[in-house]
Amino acid sequence: MGGLFDLVFPPRCAGCDHPGTLWCDTCRAALPLIDPGMACARCGAPLRDAGHPCVECHGRVFAFSAARCAARLEPPASRAVVALKDGGERRYAGVLAELLAASAEGWLASGDVLVPAPASPAAVRRRGFDHAADIARSLAALTGNPTARLLRATASADQRALGREERFANRAGVFALESGVCMPVSVVLVDDVFTTGATSDAAARVLREAGAAEVRVLAVARAVQRPGSA
Ligand SMILES: [Zn+2]
Numbered sequence: 001m002g003g004l005f006d007l008v009f010p011p012r013c014a015g016c017d018h019p020g021t022l023w024c025d026t027c028r029a030a031l032p033l034i035d036p037g038m039a040c041a042r043c044g045a046p047l048r049d050a051g052h053p054c055v056e057c058h059g060r061v062f063a064f065s066a067a068r069c070a071a072r073l074e075p076p077a078s079r080a081v082v083a084l085k086d087g088g089e090r091r092y093a094g095v096l097a098e099l100l101a102a103s104a105e106g107w108l109a110s111g112d113v114l115v116p117a118p119a120s121p122a123a124v125r126r127r128g129f130d131h132a133a134d135i136a137r138s139l140a141a142l143t144g145n146p147t148a149r150l151l152r153a154t155a156s157a158d159q160r161a162l163g164r165e166e167r168f169a170n171r172a173g174v175f176a177l178e179s180g181v182c183m184p185v186s187v188v189l190v191d192d193v194f195t196t197g198a199t200s201d202a203a204a205r206v207l208r209e210a211g212a213a214e215v216r217v218l219a220v221a222r223a224v225q226r227p228g229s230a
């Protein structure tokens with residue numbers, strides 16, 4: 001896009017509303033990026049110090065083998081996610097894909113197939129598009145990886161209203177395979193937000209059961225548990 005579209009719908013910075021750009025230099029520099037060298041390899045959460053086990057995924061069993069998240073779910077990164085999902089500003093798919101590409105450098109292999117984590121049919125109807133599919137497509141254009149829609153959401157549940165344990169219980173059966181898919185060996189699930197890993201775990205479970213040897217997760221933003229929260 002760009003050109004005439006930008007002229008008719010001038011972009012504004014997701015962080016500070018500054019006109020003329022989707023990210024101003026100040027907000028870009030203020031992105032709460034996660035250093036992969038200081039993050040949990042299993043769940044992508046930033047570690048307070050590298051010697052200690054991850055408090056976010058301790059005791060959890062995931063069907064995916066690794067996760068990487070580009071930034072913490074805090075402004076201005078979180079505002080760009082909201083602009084895409086709730087503001088319908090699809091130009092942010094490309095912006096967020098750039099964050100993913102930078103974060104996944106050296107982690108993403110050329111044979112990894114990028115699979116968008118599907119949104120519920122109700123959410124796609126409400127937004128008019130599938131935001132994770134947009135991000136995966138933009139990422140594939142940047143990295144040259146193949147992308148495939150292997151999953152569909154079968155039911156909708158508002159995860160935001162649920163506690164952490166409920167989220168795990170609630171996700172079982174939410175995803176199903178698209179019909180007639182050819183399962184790749186190595187799948188990287190692409191999503192916007194990683195909270196408990198429940199959604200990614202449910203999706204990865206379906207892919208593994210259908211023959212994917214390895215599923216990893218690449219998410220734009222990592223929501224981390226506040227000390228003392230459930
Ligand atoms: Zn800004």
Ligand SMILES: [Zn+2]
Nearest residue numbers: 040043054057
């Ligand atoms: Zn972890």
